[in-house]
Amino acid sequence: MLGIQISILVLLIVLSAVFSGIETALMSINQIKVKSLLKQGKKGAETLFRIKQNPQKLIITILIGNNLVNIGAASLATIVFTNLLGSAGVGIATGVMTFLILIFGEITPKTYASQNSEKISLIVARPIELLSILLTPFVWFFGKISGFMSKLLGSGEQAQLSEEELETIVTMGRKEGLLSGEAASMMHNVLKFKETNVSEIMTPKSDIHMVDAKAKLRDILDYVVKTSPSRYPVYSDNKDNIVGIIDVDEILKYVKNKRLDTKVRYLTKKITFIPKLKKIDDLLTELEGKKIPLAIVVDEYGKVSGLVTVEDILEEIVGDIFDKSRRQSIHVKKVNSKLIRVDAKATIEEINKTLHLGLKGEHFETIAGFIEHKLQRIPKRGEQLKLKNVTIEITKADKQGIQSVKIIKS
Structure with missing residues (x-):
């Protein structure tokens, strides 16, 4: 008789270990992993996916099973030790079972299960689903109590993910x-x-194509053809005094009607000014509300720092999307290992990668902005800028800016 009791006790401890391991495995495997296993067609993944859809039902099923075997093991151990040692056996049974369940029924199986959650979850998914069906009345009953207590304690709302x-x-x-x-x-x-500032995505002032409010359309036509924006900021007297924007489509309408003597200021539309530290999500809301496509970025002194468009903001989510309001494709033509010919709109980063240089663009994205900053003026064709290990020669330029350059590595 004693041998049978001990055998049953060992079986109950093993079952305790099984339930503890199952609990850890099923609770530690996340839905993303489950969907991945389902996609791979793993055996048991479909059942695993089903039982993970109702975590409350799953955990109640496991806890009912685990508690039943633990109570059974503790009760049987008390009977065995009482028969052997009398009344002193109760205390001894409590101590022995606490140790056995802690080591063999909790720590060991849970440690193993946490390291093999995928394998174990796929194996036990079907048995646990069947057990859940068998225990349906009890699972329903304890589920109702759990739901009531959760509402009573005010924990009905799910915590938001960080x-x-x-x-x-x-x-x-x-x-x-x-x-x-x-x-x-x-x-x-x-x-x-939400964490991105306007200054992180704006086109710097040195790279902005602007037109003078006093100019006639015929005066800016060549400039518009050579450059690519669909809209140009319009300035009066100096480039820190921007008074609005002009749309290329509007210019083309006047050109088509041969009204080339019309001054830019008559076609100027309103523009908004924003600080460099404004968040781009707030700016997007503002631009959409005002129905305007871009904004001028100013520093704390009111000086122009750059320009940002709705598309610039959206590109922070979807990446580069090129349409008529984007710059044309940037070309870097490598002649040999020490010489490249580039469009003035080529980025410093691209040039560094092509010739393995270490040019520091500071706040300037393009090579044109970099050169004009170094010289503090717009250079003429044929001029050279000599730097450490590299010579930059202007191959095409006009009074509006640089068009192309040749870069020679020393």
Whole structure:
């Protein structure tokens, strides 16, 4: 008889270990991983996906099973030790069972399960689903009590995920193949959207194409043809005094009607000014509300720092999208390992990568802005800017700015 009791006791401890391991495995495997297993067609993944849809039902099923075997084991151990040692056996049984369940029924199986959650979850999903069906009345009863207590304690609302948790979920989705690289990148950009300042995405002043309010359309026509924006900021007297914007489509209408003597100021539309530290999500709302496509960025002294468009803001989420309001494709033509010919709109980063240089663009994105900053003026064709290990020669320029350059590595 004693042998049978001990055998049953060992079986109950083993079952306690099984339930503890199952609990850890099923609770630690996340929905992203489950969907990945389902996508791979793993055996048991479909059942695993089903039971994970109702976490309350799942945890109640496991806890009922675990508590039943633990209570059974403790009760049987008390009977065994009482028969052997009399009344002193109660205390001894409590101590022995606490140790056995802690080591063999909790710590060991949970440690193993946490390291093998995927394998274990796929194996136990079907048995746990069947057990949940068998225990349906009890699961329903305890579920109702749990729901009532949760409402009573005010914990009915789900906690919101933090930004860090969302970042982790997106990263995991990418690693598991549930999200493409582009989708994951877009989601990461969305999460960072509210933290981005206008100054981080603006086109710097040195790279902005502007036109004079006093100029006639015939005076700016060549400039408009050579450059690419769909809208130009309009300045009066100096480039820190921007009075509005002019639309290329509007210019073309007047050109078509041979009204080339019309002055720019008559076609100027309103523009808004914003501080450098304004958040781009707030700016997007403002621009959409005012129905204007761009804004001029100013510093604390009211001086023009740059320009930002609605598209610049949206690109922070979706990446570069090129349409008529974007610059034309940037070309870097490598002649040999020490010589490249580039469009003036080529970025410092591209040039550095092509010739393995270390040019520091500071606040200037393009090579044109970099050169004009160094010289403090617009250079003429044929002029050279000599720097350490590199010579930059202007191959095409006019009074409005640089068009192309030749870069020679020493």
